[in-house]
């Protein structure tokens with residue numbers, strides 16, 4: 239069993255790719271979060287934007303972790319940025335379980351130059367402490383690998399403490 243859990247939501251695969259790369263480096267367990275909302279196509283895009291802006295939350299599809307959330311050394315949460323916020327799927331998870339996450343780190347994926355670091359602070363509002371490490375990755379950008387390696391360095395530093 240792994241000490242590190244990587245949980246993520248990904249609508250179009252960018253966050254999933256980043257989280258699977260990170261999990262492989264750390265030997266971490268991975269769990270994908272989903273909801274039952276139709277989020278494909280332009281109508282789905284619009285729905286995502288509205289849900290993010292209105293901070294709408296809804297039921298998550300069933301998922302399982304190997305152990306209770308509080309027992310992991312670190313839980314890494316991965317989400318796309320939607321309208322300058324975390325995805326509503328990740329917000330639902332944070333609302334329901336954030337209180338159980340004593341040791342947490344964040345991975346955002348985004349499409350703009352804006353790193354949206356304020357989203358890390360927004361996510362911190364749902365957890366008991368503050369995040370131990372964080373990354374904001376733009377797929378295909380020159381900084382992608384640099385910031386991913388920097389994130390892994392922060393995580394490994396925390397794990398040896």
Ligand SMILES: Cc1cc2nc3c(=O)[nH]c(=O)nc-3n(C[C@H](O)[C@H](O)[C@H](O)COP(=O)(O)O)c2cc1C
Nearest residue numbers: 248249250251252253287318319321322348349350
């Ligand atoms: C509704 C919606 C709103 C978005 N808003 C932002 C934004 O404010 N800033 C940004 O940089 N990217 C924004 N994006 C782009 C996504 O964050 C980016 O493409 C991300 O990597 C997608 O991750 P995924 O493939 O895991 O779903 C938005 C995407 C969607 C669907």
